[in-house]
Amino acid sequence: MAIPISARREGTNIMHCTGPDVCWTPMGSSMVRVPYMSMVTLGSAVRTSRTVQNNGNQDFQLNSRALAVTGHEPGVGKGVKVNGYKSHALAKKGSKTVFSEGWAVIRDSDPAWINRPGPGGTEPHRGMGNDHVPILLAGSGGTPGNNRAQNKQVRALGKQFGLTNDQLEQRDY
Known part of the structure; x- marks a missing residue:
């Protein structure tokens, strides 16, 4: 099990898929299902903490969103299961006990949703x-x-x- 290190808005912090991101990909005159491994860096994250920092970088909270998922660019027909393409990534849940500006802190190995079709709503605020x-x-x-x-x-x-x-x-x- 990984040490629960807090996520922050910084280019070397990443979210990555743990299984294939299957997208519709053009092959000849048809669209076929192709599995890709998608990831996103947290350097371009939005809705991060304005007042809480980790190692000088803004805290990545449950309400934060990472932009520009990469790794599945040829899959222009979007996802087979979820209709996302080069879109958003977000954490599904975070810490139950540690909060930053009222939102749960996100740590290494917290479950995430990669390549969501849009940013989604505002998460619950404590x-x-x-x-x-x-x-x-x-x-x-x-x-x-x-x-x-x-x-x-x-x-x-x-x-x-x-x-x-x-x-x-x-x-x-």
């Missing part, structure tokens, strides 16, 4: 709901008044940077 956890800053002294004042300052800074309260209250372990 918000803080109505039970907001206060932001506790180091060295706050722990007094309720002091914590409230510092929380107000942090929220004001977050507003300047365009962050929501949910983003400010994220706790990733």
Whole structure:
């Protein structure tokens, strides 16, 4: 079993198929089924983390999409089972316990969908709901008044940077 290393928007991080991507391929005057091995690099990924980084690169989350799947270019008739062609790749599921901006973190060996016909919708987001956890800053002294004042300052800074309260209250372990 692989060590669960977090995926990130970086050209050497890849998603690849574990079985053949069978596409309709022109051969003479007919279209035949041909198996290909497809892959995509995460360097051109979209909908990645804006605030969480791994080794200086944006975190690849459950909601992220990798673009430009390669390896099946001759299969211009698109996929036999799923009608994708040089399209998107996405993770099917990620970590159950580690989140980045409210979306599950994707790790090495998490299941993925390669060559999806489109980007798909927005994945489930884990918000803080109505039970907001206060932001506790180091060295706050722990007094309720002091914590409230510092929380107000942090929220004001977050507003300047365009962050929501949910983003400010994220706790990733």
